[in-house]
Amino acid sequence: MNLLIQPIQPSFAARVSGVDLRTPISTAVAAEIESGMDRYGVLVFPDQQIDDDQQLSFTKNFGEIEHAQGGNITKDSEHRLKHGMIDVSNLDQKGEPLDRNDRRRMFNLGNRLWHSDSSYRAVPAKFSLLSARTVAARGGNTEFADMRAAYDTLDDDMKTLVEDLVCEHSLLYSRGSMGFTELSEAERAMFKPVRQRLVRTHPATGRKSLFLASHIGTILGWPVPEGRDLIRDLIEHATQREFVYAHTWKQYDLVMWDNRQTMHRVRRFEESQPRDMRRTTVAGTMMTAEQAS
Numbered sequence: 001m002n003l004l005i006q007p008i009q010p011s012f013a014a015r016v017s018g019v020d021l022r023t024p025i026s027t028a029v030a031a032e033i034e035s036g037m038d039r040y041g042v043l044v045f046p047d048q049q050i051d052d053d054q055q056l057s058f059t060k061n062f063g064e065i066e067h068a069q070g071g072n073i074t075k076d077s078e079h080r081l082k083h084g085m086i087d088v089s090n091l092d093q094k095g096e097p098l099d100r101n102d103r104r105r106m107f108n109l110g111n112r113l114w115h116s117d118s119s120y121r122a123v124p125a126k127f128s129l130l131s132a133r134t135v136a137a138r139g140g141n142t143e144f145a146d147m148r149a150a151y152d153t154l155d156d157d158m159k160t161l162v163e164d165l166v167c168e169h170s171l172l173y174s175r176g177s178m179g180f181t182e183l184s185e186a187e188r189a190m191f192k193p194v195r196q197r198l199v200r201t202h203p204a205t206g207r208k209s210l211f212l213a214s215h216i217g218t219i220l221g222w223p224v225p226e227g228r229d230l231i232r233d234l235i236e237h238a239t240q241r242e243f244v245y246a247h248t249w250k251q252y253d254l255v256m257w258d259n260r261q262t263m264h265r266v267r268r269f270e271e272s273q274p275r276d277m278r279r280t281t282v283a284g285t286m287m288t289a290e291q292a293s
């Protein structure tokens, strides 16, 4: 089998064939996939009927597995999946769709807002890998926005304005913007805001991108409403149709994206039936505030 990476859109998102993710891959193949990620930001691997261990093994080719702690309100005793797997299904531990008013469901509705995974962590995530075990009967597309294109198409004045800005990100802000504010003191402490640069430089390609997410609540040194107004404007700019790839899921698709140069969101779906989507996350290696833009 020869690895083949074919672009879906000219410079954003590509489809990968000629690799079987059920078995270990060579260092050379891992390097080809990583350079495909650097170039396209999103890679789609169709027909990969993998289990959790195979997904974890494949993920480890690209770095350490990110620790999931502090990213959700689901209690340890409520986890459906093993350590290292992030459950982005609509299911409880018995495999039944969550009730409409279940606070885990309400919290997870925040995934419908544009975001970059773990931008609310001091060291934000590198890659996310999402495996579709059971797809929604209707809806549930995941949309990806190319944040390099978003940066490149800002005018010069805007590039100068955003160059050195630092934002505070927190799950409190994204969930708060949906009206989900019923959090315990312990949850509030867990979701303490972190600082991220608004402009990032990709470590492999040197390309700049906007580091945006609905987790942003403030721009440091700016009045809060003024900061939020700019962030809304930038998110609107970054998610124009021409910068977006919408993925329609088929069972056993695995989609991998680079959180350092993309944003994503899931769309509404039929929630009465199981939608079993399992994520693994490659941890980032540095704080963005430490990086010179």
Ligand SMILES: [Fe+2]
Binding pocket: 111, 115, 116, 117, 264
């Ligand atoms: Fe996400």
